[in-house]
C-alpha cells in the first residue's frame with residue numbers, strides 16, 4: 444500500500460449547515476471535492492490515530508463511491524479501524540449507536556437526510572463526535588476553516604473494498620470491518636422497549652403500516668416489526684432502499700409521505716401509521732385518519748414515558764428546539780422537571796444529554812429522540828408509540844385527545860416558502876428585525892405582542908453562545924410566531940414560519956390547525972411582508 448499526497452486547492456462554500464455539508468451530487472463529483480472535505484475533517488481533529496471510525500450512509504446515489512474514497516483517506520491518515528455498514532448502509536441513529544457502543548473516535552455519515560436523491564439529487568456528509576452526536580459548532584467551524592486553506596490530502600492507492608460481504612480486511616495498518624448495519628441497533632431497542640407486549644398487541648390483530656419511503660429504515664423496520672414482533676408481512680411498505688428513493692422525496696410529512704397518508708385516511712385504515720426519512724432519524728406518527736404533530740408527539744411520549752421499560756424511572760428533563768411548540772413545556776411543568784429551549788438542530792441537545800440534564804428531546808421537524816443515542820431516531824419514536832399503544836390499548840387519537848384535555852392544546856403549524864431569492868429572504872428578516880424595537884405591546888388582530896427577539900442561546904453546560912437563531916414573537920395569550928431561514932436547503936433560501944396558538948378550552952380542540960391558526964397566519968404576513976418579499980401567495984409546504 445502506498446500513501447499518495449495529492450496537491451489541491453480549496454473549494455468555496457464547504458460550509459456545514461444545520462446538519463453537515465449538503466450539495467448536489469454533481470458538486471460532490473468534482474475531482475478533489477469530497478477528498479478535500481474529508482481531509483479537512485481529519486485535519487481539524489486531534490488524536491484519532493489508531494482509533495476507530497464508523498462509516499455508513501442512507502444508501503442514496505454516490506454513497507458507495509464516497510465510502511471507498513473515505514476509506515482510502517482514513518487509511519492514509521492512520522485510523523486504526525473502520526466499521527462500515529454492509530453495503531455502505533447505516534441509518535443515522537444506528538451510526539450513533541455504533542459510535543457509542545464501540546467507543547469510536549467518531550463517525551462519518553453519508554446522507555442528505557430527507558432531500559431527494561439520485562444522480563440529479565442531493566448528497567451530504569456529516570461528522571459525528573465520540574458521544575455519537577453531530578459535531579458541535581466549534582468542531583464544524585474548525586472543519587470549515589480547514590476547507591478554506593487546504594493544500595493537500597493523503598490517500599492510499601489500494602483497490603476498492605467489497606462492501607457486500609461481512610468480514611474484515613486489512614489496508615496497511617488499518618482494519619476495515621464490514622458489519623451488520625441492523626444488529627446492534629435492534630439489540631438496543633430490545634433493551635428499551637417491551638417487545639413481549641408489542642408482540643401480544645400484533646397477535647391481538649392490531650394493524651399498522653410503516654412507510655420506509657424506499658430509504659434506510661426499510662431493513663431495520665422489517666426486521667423489528669415483521670420478524671421480531673410478528674407484524675404481518677406488508678406492514679412495512681416501500682421497504683427496499685433505493686438510490687433515488689424511488690423518485691420520491693423521503694421526508695415523512697403529510698405532503699411527501701402521501702402513499703401512507705392515503706392509506707391512513709382511506710377506507711379500512713390501519714390503527715397506527717408511521718414513516719421515517721432518508722437517513723432514518725425523522726418520524727411521522729398517524730392514527731386512523733389522525734395526524735400527530737411532532738410537537739405533540741414529544742409531549743405525549745414525555746407524559747407517558749414511565750409506561751416504557753427504558754424510561755420507567757422517569758425523565759431527567761425535556762429539551763425542545765425553540766420553534767417547536769410549547770406542548771412539552773406543559774408536561775415538564777406537571778412533572779416538575781426542566782424543559783430546555785435550544786436552537787434548531789440536533790447538535791444542541793448533545794451537551795444536555797451528556798450532562799444528564801435531559802432524557803427526551805424533540806424538534807417540530809419530525810425529530811424525536813432520547814438519551815439512548817445522540818441523534819434523533821425515527822424508528823425509536825415509532826417503537827415508543829407502539830409500546831404506549833400496547834400498554835394503554837387505546838387509539839392514537841384517544842391518547843392525544845386525552846392529552847389535550849389534560850394539558851390544553853398547542854395548535855401548531857409550519858409554513859415553508861422554498862426556493863426564495865436569497866437576497867429577498869435576507870431583506871425580509873432584516874426588515875422584520877428593524878421593527879422589533881417598537882413592537883412590544885402592539886396589537887395584531889386579537890393578539891398583543893409580549894416580546895420579540897432574535898433568539899440566542901447560551902449552552903448551560905459549556906456556556907458557548909449561538910446567536911441569530913430565528914426571530915421570535917410571543918403574544919400575551921401564549922401564541923407565538925417564529926421566522927427562520929433554513930440551514931439545510933441546497934437551492935435558494937427557504938423561509939420557515941412557525942405558528943402556535945394555545946387553547947385550553949376542550950370544546951375547541953377538534954378544530955383543524957389551519958383554521959385555529961388563521962388569524963396568526965394573517966398576522967405573520969402583516970408583520971413580515973411575506974408575500975411582498977418572497978413573491979409567493981402561499982407556502983410551498985405546510986406541515
Ligand code: G1P
Nearest residue numbers: 461462788789806808929930931
Ligand atoms: C431542518 C429542521 C431542523 C432539523 C434539520 C436536520 O433544518 O428544521 O429541525 O434539525 O433540518 O434534520 P433547517 O432546514 O430548518 O435548518
Ligand code: ZN
Nearest residue numbers: 556557722724
Ligand atoms: Zn434525516
